[in-house]
Amino acid sequence: MASPPPSSPALLSMIRHKPELISPSQATPHELKPLSDLDDHEGLCFRFPFLFFYPNSPTIGGREDPARVVKEALGKALVYYNPLAGGIREGPNGKLVVDCTAEGILFVEADADISLEELGDSVRPPCGFVDEVLCDVAGSGGIIGCPLLLVQVTRLKCGGFILGIRLNHAISDTLGLRQFLKAAAELARGTHAPSRLPVWQREILCARDPPRATCRHPEFEDVVDDARSAAMMLDTKNMVHRSFFFGPREVASIKKGLPNHLVSKSSTCEVLTACLWKCRTIALEIDPDDVVRLTCVINARGQRGLGVPPGYYGNTSVYATVLSKAGHLCSSPLGYAVELVKKAKEMVSEEYVRSSIDVLVLKGRPKYTTVWNFLVADATKVGFEEADFGWGKPAYGGIAGALPLISFYVKYRTRKGEEGIVLPIMLPERAMRRFLEELTKMTDEGTTGDDDYSKDSTPIRSYL
Secondary structure: OOOOOOOOOOOOOEEEOOOEEEOOOOOOOOOEEEOOOOOOOHHHOOEEEEEEEEOOOOOOHHHOOHHHHHHHHHHHHHHHOHHHHOEEEEOHHHOEEEEOOOOOEEEEEEEEOOOHHHHHHHHOOOOOOHHHHOOOOOOOOOOEOOEOEEEEEEEEOOOOEEEEEEEEOOOOOHHHHHHHHHHHHHHHOOOOOOOOOOEOOHHHHOOOOOOOOOOOOHHHOOOOOOHHHHHHHOOHHHEEEEEEEEOHHHHHHHHOOOOHHHHHHOOHHHHHHHHHHHHHHHHOOOOOOOEEEEEEEEEOOOOOOOOOOOOEOOOOEEEEEEEEEHHHHHHOOHHHHHHHHHHHHHHOOHHHHHHHHHHHHHOOOOOOOOOOEEEEEEOOOOOHHHOOOOOOOOOEEEEOOOEOOEEEEEEEEOOOOOEEEEEEEEEEHHHHHHHHHHHHHHOOOOOOOHHHHHOOOOOOOOOO
């Protein structure tokens, strides 16, 4: 039986200062830089929120203002990453390009009357107070002609601070953001230049001439919209946002349902993905004859032949999708889903990546298929903890929460010191209750009753 976590502060007592622009601290060239065809598609046309929670530093303490330190470091880093100080605009045939105007990124400083200790485990995703520590400044919405980064530094009464970032996903992925933040953090700590210099070279991930689809890509198939799927999964007003912690005990319990050959050959994320996809499908009560989709977001940086150089900070992930009849997925042993997850990952080769890029161009840069789709991305190895601005490693740093169809695995250490994986997920209220029931069965944890759930209990196991 799970017990309630510490209550998340719904609203922090905040004093927010007037927003300003941070420009590169030195002159940078004004030029137009086309995005790659992997950057430039509808599925990335949004701004991605990230949060970093820093404790007070025994060495820096009250001697330095974190807002000033971060602001100056960002200005220095933008000299190297000058496209981030520009804006995106449409070029010929709707192709997106970055106009390197050096106008700057939006920056807000704020103060909150709370300590990091008082926030407790509420810093884990999904963060219930993201709108307080990462505001949307009027005019910063959308991606065309708007700042590519929005940054807020919120000072805490303990001497620590919260760094909030909204990233225009078309310009970079999580690894690219990590690289930029690491560069800024190094400059904040007194280095003369980043240890890894940025590389643009977006042309290496553009379509071939002529583009040609050599692999099957169900993630971009033209599927007739399912009215029930759209109503349930795309209307955020009717959805609830929860997170689940998976430590060694939960993972071991889930693996009990697998044959030995899959236990030894499957990663933790593969097993969790299969488990979550099955529980989610059951929870949504999808017609047994309907086709459901699982899309694994896979980083292709290491694929031989692609030529992605160290320092590249554009998007490098592709979608690998597998299909199943809903009824077959729900009634089959967990091993069936695990085999499909492994199949999705094994599909991704250099040719698959090239074919994915070509299909994006051939189909007019579409969004991925949304009908009964579940997208999962592994962010446990991104390395956001490397962003040390002089206050040490963040207590938590990374994605602020899930999106309606997308969940992310993030590393998390509980206050008891146990390391594991947190997965935030968004589901309709009724489906979330059923999801909890199914996931509880998988982890041999007994059943959490409605009373506990209504108090916002942490499913599976308490973080305390």
